[in-house]
Amino acid sequence: MLRYTLLRVLGAIPTLLLVIVLAFLMVHAAPGGPFDDERVLPADVEANIARAYHLDESLPKQLLRYLGGLVQGDLGPSYRYRDYTVSELIGAAFPLSLKLGAMAMALAIVVGVSAGTVAALQQGTYLDRTVMAFSMTGISIPVFVVAPVLVLFFAVKLQWLPAGWSSSTGASRMVLPVITLALPQIAYIARLTRASMIDVLGRDFVRTARAQGLGTLTVVRLHALKPAMLPVLSYMGPAIAAILTGSVVVEEIFGIPGLGQFFIRAALNRDYTLVLGIVVFYAALIVLLNLIVDVLYGAIDPRVRYR
Amino acid sequence: MSLLNVKDLSIRYQQTAVVDALSFSIDRGESVGLVGESGSGKSQTALALLGLLPRQASVSGSIRFDGTELVAASEEALDRVRARRIGIVFQDPMQALNPYLRIGRQLREILVRHKLARGAEIDERVIEMLVRVGLSDARRQFHAYPHQLSGGMRQRVMLASALIAEPDLLIGDEPTTALDVTVQAQILELLEEIRDNTALLLITHDLGVVAGHCERMLVLEKGRLVDVGATTSLFASPGHAHTRLLLDAAPRIDRASALPQATGASILGIEAVSVSYKAFGNEQLRAVHDVSLSLRSGETVAVVGESGSGKSSFVRAVLGLVPMLSGRAVYAGAPLEGPVERRVKAQRRDLQLIFQDPVSALNPQMRVQSIVAESLLVHEPGLSSQARLEKVVEALGQVGLGDEYLGRYPHELSGGQAQRVAIARALVLGPKVLICDEAVAALDGSVRKQVLALLRKAQEDTGLAIIFISHDLAVVRAISHRVAVLYMGRLVELSDNAPLFSRPRHPYTRALIDAVPVPNPVVAPKKAPLRGEVPSLLDPPSGCVFHPRCSYVKEICKSMLPATRDLQGARVACHCADEIDLSL
Numbered sequence: 061m062l063r064y065t066l067l068r069v070l071g072a073i074p075t076l077l078l079v080i081v082l083a084f085l086m087v088h089a090a091p092g093g094p095f096d097d098e099r100v101l102p103a104d105v106e107a108n109i110a111r112a113y114h115l116d117e118s119l120p121k122q123l124l125r126y127l128g129g130l131v132q133g134d135l136g137p138s139y140r141y142r143d144y145t146v147s148e149l150i151g152a153a154f155p156l157s158l159k160l161g162a163m164a165m166a167l168a169i170v171v172g173v174s175a176g177t178v179a180a181l182q183q184g185t186y187l188d189r190t191v192m193a194f195s196m197t198g199i200s201i202p203v204f205v206v207a208p209v210l211v212l213f214f215a216v217k218l219q220w221l222p223a224g225w226s227s228s229t230g231a232s233r234m235v236l237p238v239i240t241l242a243l244p245q246i247a248y249i250a251r252l253t254r255a256s257m258i259d260v261l262g263r264d265f266v267r268t269a270r271a272q273g274l275g276t277l278t279v280v281r282l283h284a285l286k287p288a289m290l291p292v293l294s295y296m297g298p299a300i301a302a303i304l305t306g307s308v309v310v311e312e313i314f315g316i317p318g319l320g321q322f323f324i325r326a327a328l329n330r331d332y333t334l335v336l337g338i339v340v341f342y343a344a345l346i347v348l349l350n351l352i353v354d355v356l357y358g359a360i361d362p363r364v365r366y367r
Numbered sequence: 368m369s370l371l372n373v374k375d376l377s378i379r380y381q382q383t384a385v386v387d388a389l390s391f392s393i394d395r396g397e398s399v400g401l402v403g404e405s406g407s408g409k410s411q412t413a414l415a416l417l418g419l420l421p422r423q424a425s426v427s428g429s430i431r432f433d434g435t436e437l438v439a440a441s442e443e444a445l446d447r448v449r450a451r452r453i454g455i456v457f458q459d460p461m462q463a464l465n466p467y468l469r470i471g472r473q474l475r476e477i478l479v480r481h482k483l484a485r486g487a488e489i490d491e492r493v494i495e496m497l498v499r500v501g502l503s504d505a506r507r508q509f510h511a512y513p514h515q516l517s518g519g520m521r522q523r524v525m526l527a528s529a530l531i532a533e534p535d536l537l538i539g540d541e542p543t544t545a546l547d548v549t550v551q552a553q554i555l556e557l558l559e560e561i562r563d564n565t566a567l568l569l570i571t572h573d574l575g576v577v578a579g580h581c582e583r584m585l586v587l588e589k590g591r592l593v594d595v596g597a598t599t600s601l602f603a604s605p606g607h608a609h610t611r612l613l614l615d616a617a618p619r620i621d622r623a624s625a626l627p628q629a630t631g632a633s634i635l636g637i638e639a640v641s642v643s644y645k646a647f648g649n650e651q652l653r654a655v656h657d658v659s660l661s662l663r664s665g666e667t668v669a670v671v672g673e674s675g676s677g678k679s680s681f682v683r684a685v686l687g688l689v690p691m692l693s694g695r696a697v698y699a700g701a702p703l704e705g706p707v708e709r710r711v712k713a714q715r716r717d718l719q720l721i722f723q724d725p726v727s728a729l730n731p732q733m734r735v736q737s738i739v740a741e742s743l744l745v746h747e748p749g750l751s752s753q754a755r756l757e758k759v760v761e762a763l764g765q766v767g768l769g770d771e772y773l774g775r776y777p778h779e780l781s782g783g784q785a786q787r788v789a790i791a792r793a794l795v796l797g798p799k800v801l802i803c804d805e806a807v808a809a810l811d812g813s814v815r816k817q818v819l820a821l822l823r824k825a826q827e828d829t830g831l832a833i834i835f836i837s838h839d840l841a842v843v844r845a846i847s848h849r850v851a852v853l854y855m856g857r858l859v860e861l862s863d864n865a866p867l868f869s870r871p872r873h874p875y876t877r878a879l880i881d882a883v884p885v886p887n888p889v890v891a892p893k894k895a896p897l898r899g900e901v902p903s904l905l906d907p908p909s910g911c912v913f914h915p916r917c918s919y920v921k922e923i924c925k926s927m928l929p930a931t932r933d934l935q936g937a938r939v940a941c942h943c944a945d946e947i948d949l950s951l
Contacts, residue, residue: 264462271417272477272528273449276442282476286467362512363466 065351072347076340080130083339084123087332094139094330113139126336135340136333140326146337149322154341157311157318161303163238168245168299173292175246176253177280180288183258191250198247203306207240207313225315237314241306245299252295257288286360293357297350304342368434370395370535370566371416375428376438378411378420378590385411387590388428393536398567400581400598402574402613404811405782408590409570413540416568417453418445433535451481454529454565458541460521464513470497470524471509474531481532493531499561500527501553517900518674519550526558536566543576547673547838548882552895555580555884572811574617575841575884578602579892586610599888616812618841620883621890623865629848631664634832635685635800640694642680642856652904654680655856657694660834662800665826667833669847671840671879675901677856678836682802686718698800716746719793723805725785729777736773739763739792746796762795763788766821783814787821794825801825802834807842819846840883844868852876855904855912862937870950872939874917877949911942919943 095101095109110116114125129136135146179191214236215223221235222228260266261284269283308320315321319338326334358364369392378386386408393399403409414420416430418437430437432448440448457463465473474493478484484492490509497505500523513521522542529537539558543551555576558567569581577584577598584601586594586609594607605611642655655677662668670678684691687707696703698714707715722728729738739759743750750758760770766787777785786806793801803822807815823846825831837843843850850867852860852875860873871877881896897916902908908915914924923942931940 264457264459265465267419268455268457268463268525268528269465269473270419271449271455272480272532273446273451274476274480275446278476278480282472283465283468361467363514 065355068351068354072344072351075347076343079343080127080336080340081123083336084126084332085119087327087330087335088119088122090330092330094332126333130340135337138326138331138334140329140331140334146333149334150319150337150341153317153319153322156316157307157320160234160237160241160310160316160318161300161307163234164241164245164303164306165299167238167242168249168303169292171242172246172249173253173289176250177257177285177288179250179254180257180261181276181280183254188254192254195247195250198243199251203240203244203309204313206243207236207310210236210240225317233314237310237316240313241303241310244306245303249292249295249299252292253288256291257284260284260288263287290357290360293353293360296353297346300349301346304346369393370397370433371568372431373412373416373429374431376412376415376430377427378408378415379425379427380423385590386415389587389590389592391585391592391595393566393568395535396564396566397583398569398581400577400584401568401570401587402572402577402584403587404572404613404813406589407587409587410540411590412587413455413538413568413570416538417449417455418442446480450477450529450532450534451483452534453536453538454532454534455538455540456522456525456529456542459545460518460525461513461545463525464521464528466513469510469512470516474524474528477528477532483532496527496531497524500524500530501557502527518546519553519900522546522550522554523557526554526561530561530565534565536568537562538568538570540570541572542569544571544573547900548840549673549878549895549897550900551576552882552884552893553898555892556895573884574602574613574812574886578886578888578890579884586613602886602888612813614886616816617886618812618815618839618845619886620841620844620868620880621885621887622844623868624845626667626846626848626864629663629666631666631830631832633661634664634699635662636697637661637685638695638697640681640684640696641692642677642684642689643692644680644689646905650905653692653856653907654904655684655853658851658853658856658858659694660851660858660861662832662834664799664832665830666849667826667835667847669835669837669843669850670853671837671843671850672853673838673879673901675855675904676853678853679804680856681853682720682804682834682836686720686802712746716742716796717799718802719796719798719800720802720804721786721789721793721806723808725782725789725809726777726780728789729785731777733776734773735763735768735775735777735780735788738777738788739795742792742796758795759791762791765794765825766791767817781814783810783818786810786814786818790818790821790825797829798831800832800834802836804836805838806835808837808839815842822846840879852879855901855907857912857940858931858938859913859940860937862939866935866937868951870948872934872937872944872949873913873941874919874943874947874949875913877951878916880951911940919947 093115114122138144138146138149141149175191179188182188211223214221222233225233266279266284269279307318308323311318311320312324322334323338326338371393373392374390376386376389377384389412401409401412415426418440420426426438428438432452435448437445437448471493474496475489478489478492494505494509497508502508502520502523516524543554546554559580569577571577581598583596584598585592586607588609594601594605594610596606601610602614605614637660639657639659640655641657644652644654646652658681660668670681672678680689683689685696685703687703687705687710698718703710703714736759739762740755743755743758763772768784768787780788807818810818822833826833835847844864847864849863851858852873854875860871860876867876868880871880878896881893884892899916902915910926911924911929914920921943929940929942931938934944
């Protein structure tokens with residue numbers, strides 16, 4: 061088990077390296093640089109700045125320099141927020157993104173699994189079809205459409221909830237962003253749960269449990285839920301990635317000062333180190349969470365053995 | 368008044384009736400066998416008794432259990448009957464027990480649900496039940512997951528779950544079909560021992576099991592009850608043609624076969640073949656140890672043994688489907704070497720294999736014609752499509768299938784038809800050696816009889832040599848010239864058919880024979896001849912691998928592996944073979 065974890069962590073290194081190299085090349089391929097402004101600087105000043113940040117070196121050399129810093133845990137200074145390092149910026153902005161993401165994930169799991177289970181138990185009924193129709197809608201409509209519609213309805217028309225981050229201070233300002241972020245995941249998890257629950261309910265051991273007179277609730281709770289959750293658990297990796305990317309859009313729409321917003325600003329500003337820093341951080345986070353998912357998989361299914 | 372009274376029970380799926388106007392009753396403490404071929408509605412009846420049929424089934428008629436009507440009863444009412452009044456044991460305990468839950472948890476929930484115990488008493492009752500069904504070390508096994516138990520132990524747990532709530536009726540739905548014969552004998556014996564005054568409805572296709580364990584029997588044919596009566600009288604004088612058909616089709620371990628001697632030239636020689644697999648970690652699992660066997664043209668050699676005896680691994684190594692660790696096989700003077708894809712075409716063509724489950728062995732996307740013709744494309748590429756079709760039609764004709772099957776897909780065939788197609792596919796190349804890996808195990812009695820007759824005919828016509836892998840000694844007795852008995856990958860006895868079944872030399876052979884239920888209700892069922900199950904191949908016993916289960920064990924058996932020696936025509940690996948008389 062320990063060996064397995066270690067191997068998995070080591071196995072993630074090439075993945076991370078590839079992500080870094082690709083991200084590095086892409087930010088540098090974009091036209092413009094971190095210090096290009098509308099106000100044109102004198103050539104010698106520009107050259108000085110470039111030298112100070114090693115931007116005059118060749119790309120491979122800059123990449124190696126960056127990787128060298130990374131190995132020591134140094135993500136470098138931000139090019140635009142001059143007084144801060146990238147690590148400090150991530151440390152400041154991430155907690156809010158984490159809160160948003162975790163709440164969305166929890167909501168998605170609770171609602172998605174419940175809806176999927178109910179649909180599976182009522183397979184073929186009106187209720188089942190309604191749940192499935194809703195979830196199809198949830199999957200099909202993109203976040204940037206859902207968000208304004210929700211704002212228009214709940215904030216502008218009904219005036220139940222604040223429209224943006226800065227227009228309120230209470231917990232209520234989290235509601236719309238969390239729902240927006242969770243909706244597509246709720247939809248997908250509901251469909252996944254329904255399909256796998258139907259499969260599990262048809263297995264022999266569920267028939268045995270029913271033959272023991274355990275009643276539907278106990279049969280589902282004790283016997284069917286765990287195995288039915290395996291596909292959902294496998295989906296957690298991609299779901300986390302989807303929530304992270306979704307949060308970039310949602311934070312921008314609702315004006316939430318989280319990591320996603322920083323990321324967009326950094327990309328627009330060609331703040332190379334900050335973009336790279338966030339990419340590395342997110343990539344590492346996804347790898348770590350996927351590893352946790354795999355370990356949990358073994359906890360649910362006793363037949364899984366790690367080697 | 369009867370405990371269970373079924374009247375005019377019909378089960379329909381859309382317009383098709385799978386059970387049609389079935390009426391029968393069971394008294395308290397009585398044991399009743401429900402027999403019939405697959406699709407006769409046996410299991411559907413069992414599920415109906417517990418209200419477990421799928422939603423699409425429409426049920427009519429009446430099932431009265433101890434005064435309560437169960438047809439169209441509410442789920443709550445049914446839940447009060449399930450387990451508490453009627454317990455059930457299903458066929459395959461690997462599937463029927465929840466692999467994600469510890470067995471103790473699965474059992475205790477029944478007591479909790481039916482309010483039969485509370486607090487610490489619950490676990491105590493579960494452990495007590497596990498002890499009763501013969502789980503050694505029940506306190507520890509309480510925490511085991513099903514996959515950590517052997518097949519026999521799993522079925523014991525299943526039985527414990529069916530009996531823990533002390534029901535009045537126990538239903539066994541093919542409860543021993545997925546088990547080895549030796550384990551089947553143990554489970555049936557246990558069933559008799561612990562059911563006390565619980566009535567038993569035993570659903571099975573095996574008339575040997577019914578003969579030994581049921582006072583009365585019901586015979587179903589296509590959903591209709593065609594015969595009913597005391598087991599002894601129905602066996603003596605069947606009331607219906609279908610009962611007679613079933614009885615005739617049941618293989619008899621107690622009857623000698625009348626096979627002519629095989630006199631062909633030696634065609635396949637297998638010397639000291641060993642096979643090993645990589646197990647978890649870096650351990651080597653030795654599945655086959657130095658097994659030698661020879662085969663003549665026109666001869667059938669059966670390879671028998673419990674699951675895990677290495678039967679399949681042995682022939683697969685010969686065919687080159689798994690690597691041979693050591694040893695060699697010689698076919699028609701030339702060695703069979705390397706994996707099958709690197710062997711010369713003629714060898715691949717001459718050695719053909721058919722599998723147990725015909726439906727999964729046929730590509731569901733291909734029509735019968737293409738399935739049978741496929742190997743001709745490889746081995747006889749020059750053939751015109753007309754000539755190829757003729758060969759396919761001829762091969763299908765050999766197995767008794769007409770032209771109308773050419774365009775069918777596998778799912779449009781019955782199990783027996785599918786197995787015939789598989790045989791036709793093997794025979795179309797005109798092989799010299801046919802290896803049948805449990806080829807008739809999944810078939811109904813009457814179909815099995817036809818398929819066996821067909822193999823015999825192919826042998827007579829073409830001098831085909833057959834290696835017949837089977838766990839069913841009754842079938843083996845009927846069709847093989849010689850029998851090789853494997854135990855934990857080692858050849859323990861190799862002998863001609865007649866002497867093997869009249870005077871086996873190895874205690875294991877005798878135990879295998881004794882374990883087969885005899886379809887004759889007058890003969891009392893023998894006590895289970897073997898205790899326990901096959902030990903792990905990863906940790907084989909010292910000395911003779913059979914010694915922990917052998918009733919003739921001596922000191923020497925525990926330390927020294929017996930050499931294989933000749934004993935009046937038989938080859939036996941047993942220290943005591945010449946001292947003990949195992950005649951039947």
